[in-house]
Amino acid sequence: MVRLAYPEVPDSVLEEIAVDNFVNGLKDSELQKALRLARPKVLDKALAIALEHETANQTSRSHRVRTIEESDEHNDKRLEEMIRRVFRNEMPKRREPRCWNCGDVGHIRRNCKKLVQPSEN
Known part of the structure; x- marks a missing residue:
């Protein structure tokens, strides 16, 4: 695709253009920053770095989900206790x-x- 846009440019320059376009097209600003710091010269290397970064982020997200589930269990226990109080008529008297x-x-x-x-x- 890049070759069609720039037919007379050397392959090394085309590869740099492809890497720049790939990095600029990413929505994740942290990933863009990581790729710019790594300065990959070829698109395959940029893609490999991006995949590693995404894998690390997904692993981190799964830990956050577990934390939320644990707090949900705590909230469930509190809700059950409140329901028990209502049915035992332990509400504060007016x-x-x-x-x-x-x-x-x-x-x-x-x-x-x-x-x-x-x-x-």
Whole structure:
């Protein structure tokens, strides 16, 4: 493909162009950086480095997945305990309402017998 675009350029230059295009076309910026630091001269070498890098990343990802699964187990245990509390009726009891008018417990302001009713004229 590169040969068709640049028919009169030496093979070594074409190989460098192919490597540059390969590196620039990668979405993974870490992989691009690793390839630029390695400075491969041929496309096969660049591809080999990219595959090694991808394999290392996949191995790292599988360890992260296990960590998430372990925390899911912890969350499952917490959820089960909460469900047990609900079924055992261990929920915290609501406090008796306190009147804002008289301060007594057991009723709210609108039901307060001590509330002064406006007189009708």
